Amino acid sequence: MLGGPDGGLAALLPAGILAIVLLMVVxxxxxxxxxxxxxxxxxxxxxxxxxxxxxxxxxxxxxxxxxxxxxxxxxxxxxxxxxxxxxxxxxxxxxxxxxxxxxxxxxxxxxxxxxxxxxxxxxxxxxxxxxxxAGRVSEVSARFTLDALPGKQMAIDADLNAGMLTPDEAKARRQEVATEADFYGAMDGASKFxxxxxxxxxxxxxxxxxxxxxxxxxxxxxxxxxxxxxxxxxxxxxxxxxxxxxxxxxxxxxxxVTRTSEDRKLEAQVRTQFADASAWAPAAGILGLLALVPAMPTAILAGAAATAGVVAWRLHRAAGQPAPPPPAPAAEPALIDWSEVGETAAVTLEIGYGLIPLVDEAAGAPLMSRITGIRRQLSRELGFVLPMVRVRDELALAPHHYRISVAGERAGAGEAWPNDLLALEAETILAPVPGRETRDPAFGLPARWIDPALEARAIEAGYTVVDPATVIGTHLHKLLRQHAATLLGLDEVQALLDELGRRHPQLAQALGPKTLPLTQLTALARALLEEGVPLRDFARIAGAIAEAAASTTDPAELLEATRTRIGGLITSAIAEPDQPLRLIALAPELEALLMGAVRAAPTAAFPFEPGLGNRVVEAVREALAKAGGLAVALVSQPGPRRPLWRLLRSAGLDLPVIGFTELPDSRAVEVIAVVGANDHSLPQPEDA
Structure with missing residues (x-):
């Protein structure tokens, strides 16, 4: 009836309190x-x-x-x-x-x-x-424990970000730290009892x-x-x-309260710390001298001196003996545990042994603090908490090489020299600085690794000088931003919904499973992230999704309808509000061709004929060259917008593609080029 030991204890405690009260009055x-x-x-x-x-x-x-x-x-x-x-x-x-x-x-x-x-x-x-x-020790321990609580929490976060702890281990350590603070605070009060x-x-x-x-x-x-x-x-x-x-x-x-946090029993602590022959031998000698003093109890002192001497001799003898050989390793079991299969971290940074000083705590671990800052910055920009980055050494890599994997896929690699600096070349270099020529792993810019003593000379010559931790951190930052959609999973979207429910409960209820399943909502959020739309203002995005889901549940239509309602967020990321929005438009003939291709294969990722796609890519590339490095976007009808973005991304063009319905009425627009105008090499609509 009590349901096991816990139920029996739950009934015993109230009965015990009642018995104590009865003892006082009956x-x-x-x-x-x-x-x-x-x-x-x-x-x-x-x-x-x-x-x-x-x-x-x-x-x-x-x-x-x-x-x-x-x-x-x-x-x-x-x-x-x-x-x-x-x-x-x-x-x-x-x-x-x-x-x-x-x-x-x-x-x-x-x-x-x-x-x-x-x-x-x-x-x-x-x-x-x-x-x-005991009361004084409890008071001081409680004060020191509470003062050290923020530092311990930060240390746990740093270990978690560095990949030294799993989320479950970090949660257990946080719970232990909180329990320790509660315990010493309670002991401070218990001393008053x-x-x-x-x-x-x-x-x-x-x-x-x-x-x-x-x-x-x-x-x-x-x-x-x-x-x-x-x-x-x-x-x-x-x-x-x-x-x-x-x-x-x-x-x-x-x-x-006077126990230390050492994870051993008191008996083992005392036995280990008293097992020092150099402490027992002088004590035996002093007791022996006291035994020779007249009027002293010679027999008792001599016996105590002999006992201390025997203890000192045995400890000295034990210290001179060689340590026992380590036990033979147990045979590996035939069964394989799941922890041995696969990588649990979503992001992994593998480094060669030559880069270990960058993560060594004795050297300040500059790379680990940089990774923590990158995760914090990107989490704020993207609108969700990025997973931890697991850093580990890999003997298969060259000493100064590193490799970055995201969700199990090799995302990038490069090299860094922990004792050198990377000098990035600008367009104009006054005088070359000696060093090993290379390319910046993040953006492919020409650079060279130089001696730190040449840093001032390189800066004067026009180079941009960065340390190796910054090189790896910048590369990691770029890859994490590129693969943000991959890192957004069901758990992250559910966390966004939970936070939305605490701040906007009615909006979260309108976006519940009956309106849109979690898997479809996750796919929609990933599609927004893929095209550079952050989830930072998730309340506005959620409201747009809820409104759009009331009229359609088709994934493609839902995405375009959502983007239409958050057009201001999308365009504000392309250009500042006080600047005109520079656009590359499509000629009506070309747009008609693209619309026809999408209607013919509405579910295809690349519905365009290869020749047409290549010509579009080349025309857009030429228009970008004329833009002179200004921030521009390609504008089209909502139908071919998403396939056009996929086409340009596959060609290596990082260009936003927006729909006409996403343009705010109050935003100034400047069309700098029209793709397909007067281009007779493009197929005509009747030939499509």
């Missing part, structure tokens, strides 16, 4: 009180043993809460025992149970003065030494003594001496039986 018989006192001692001993065997403080993260329950339980027992002592104490010292009687008679010999002194000493040790020290419990113990003892003397002499007609012999012995026994478990818990709390 009288209980002495035998049951004995059972509870023994249980209290058992609980304190178990908690102490758990602390001693914990590898790290967080292994017993429930200690503050358990300490609260144990303290409440002990105080409830004090209330219950006080009631029994004051009500039935006149019947004899066993009226409050055998446990209190044993602590009052056997441990202190029935002498309540000795018991009071022992109790006072225990209180001083607990309150002034252990509890105060220990101090309050000690103060309550003193007050309860005084109440038992004064109340017992008054009740014994007034209510039961006992003499002062007889009342003292009965009530004071039981009061001191009651105080000791509660204070000893409290002392054990204080010791456990002090041990827990």
């Amino acid at each position: 009288p209980i018989p002495a035998p049951l009180l004995d059972l509870f006192f023994v249980g209290n001692i058992l609980l304190a001993l178990v908690m102490l043993m758990v602390v001693l065997h914990a590898n790290r403080p967080l292994d017993f993260s429930a200690f503050p809460t358990v300490l609260l329950f144990a303290t409440l339980f002990r105080l409830a027992l004090n209330v219950a025992s006080t009631r029994v002592v004051l009500m039935d104490g006149h019947e004899g010292t066993d009226a409050a149970g055998r446990v209190i009687e044993a602590f009052g008679k056997v441990l202190i010999g029935g002498n309540f003065v000795v018991g009071l002194i022992v109790f006072a000493i225990l209180m001083i040790i607990n309150l002034m030494v252990i509890a105060r020290g 220990v101090k309050g419990d000690a103060g309550a113990g003193i007050l309860i003892l005084l109440i038992n003594i004064i109340g017992g003397l008054v009740i014994g002499t007034v209510s039961h007609g006992l003499g002062v001496g007889e009342a003292a012999s009965l009530y004071l012995v039981m009061a001191v026994g009651d105080a000791l039986v509660a204070q000893i478990p409290a002392l054990l818990l204080s010791i456990a709390a002090a041990i827990l």
